[in-house]
Amino acid sequence: MCLLRLHHGLAARYSFKSRAHFHRYFSSSRVYNELTPFTRRLFKLPSPPSPPSQQHNDLTTFLSYAEHESLPVTSTVHVGTHYEYTVLQTLRRYALNLNRIGGRDDAGIDLVGTWHLPERERERALRVLVQCKSLKAKLGPNIVRELEGTFNQAPVGWRTDQTVGVLVSPREATKGVRDALARSAYPLFWMLIERDGTLKQALWNARAEELGLGPLRVETRYTTSTEDAESGSVSKEVVLTWDGSDIPDMDQVEQSLTEFAEKWVASWGLDLTEPQKGELLDAAERVLPHDISAQLVESAIPDADRTRVLQALQERLQQQPAFE
Template sequence: MRHLRLHQGLAARDLFTKPLNSTSPCRRCFSQSRTHHGLTPFTRRIFKLPSAPPPPSQHHNDLTSFLSYAERISLPPTSTVYVGTHYEYTVLQSLRRYALALHRIGGRDDAGIDLVGTWHLPERERERALRVLVQCKALKTKLGPNLVRELEGAIRQAPVGWRTGQTAGVLVSPREATKGVRDALARSSYPLVWMMVELDGTLKQALWNARAEELGLGPLGVETRYGAGAAESGSVTKEVALTWDGSDIPDMDQVEQSLLRYEDQWVKYWSVDSLKVDKEALLDVVDRVFPDGPPEAQPDGSISGVDQSKVLQALLRS
């Protein structure tokens, strides 16, 4: 039986999975990744990913632009809007290092969801990535199990593109999960993940329930890592890192580069260079010829000659 141990001395919960490992060699893993992702509309089509939602604000779309906007309008740093928006952008940016491509959403019909996106874990990189709905709770008060029930309600009202059996709910907070929260996560029939992300973006805790593991999170692990703090203080910092089958998870920059390489390879394998057709038109034809999904690739990843001929003939007729 597998357990999740939060800290020595706390009771283990056997409905949770993956232990918090002891120590690993120090490696600060704060990402300097750009916030603007490279998942183009074509990338989303070829990998069957949901369309990116429209941004909730015309004034900012990442942490840098939000800070400039807040300064321009003299938004008080202690205000609820400032604290909440700042935290959402911090979470969005920091979780890119664990292959999460997230977007802020908002509006009357957001069902309390702050971020939506896709989680490109290694074994899903060329499959349909796991969809995620994220609620960020930058609260100073003690967090209770009502937050879990709220997230379950958000999943039931998921936006179009996230209403699938491959969608997980993620609660993110700068506070550690209480026993009540852990118990509620374990009891839930929904796939749920908890992440403790501090206000500066440091990941401190990650939990997920058995239902989430059924979505293929079995190889996901958690490691504690230590690093040097400020030189003048001589302190030691501690954070946790998510791993996959014992190795670091490629960050979103790496994922995006890999997806782009695969796209180029995909176009090449159809052997349509002589027709001067753009890849959007090619994908339209492939989807029309194979409405139930693309044909199975050869061992080397190429497309069979018969399937190539079907697409070439359809292109010539179009």
């Protein structure tokens, strides 16, 4: 039997919470605490492809670029790019670390990244492929087939059995789209994100649930901001939660991963440069048994093996005077 978890403003399976003076938080820039290549390697996170533009890498820099180039706000490029960056920024709140790759050779993929849900923050982060459909026209089930096709054309590092596809649109999913999602053999999500970044609907299929996403839920929260307190008006928003608790945002995840990586290096009793940290990883992966090297973050490394790794690192560094 097909399963489709449907969560939106009209669903009856919601948890409702009222909070006074609640403010939605969005990261102002995706490079606020960007993970270093070493940290990505340590946690086995794929490196994103090159961006399609060197002039902008987030919503703020794109708006500056668009103003400088006098790009019409109603143009297809402006509307589409603005929406992609808005989605990227919104989903950081739910621990999705996304990069824009949309361009001539994007194979239909607009954003790629990793999803660091609780219990999956480190080496088990999900891979994510995102298509943004910033269209006014009604969307049909054909867009689900298009998303399924991206799995075989995904960048290196995203062709895994732990990859999910996400369709994002400012419109609600039609019955045809919902049925296509439910039938799909791929793990798929649908999210309705308005052009201002407000999440209004989220649904996913049984295949996605099988990836260990049972604790993922959606809540509707009624909030009163400081500005609305006098008028008594109440705002409604949809939020993703994990096992009944808020999901740490991507800024928090990046800080946690960075701190863990620093502690991991310090545990070797060494003061290393960034290139030397990479050499340490090389030595560990080369010397340690596979069952340990495959899970360096979680494994307890015996003293004898640690000594062997340090010896291999020392030999390697002695061959590279530039590091000294």
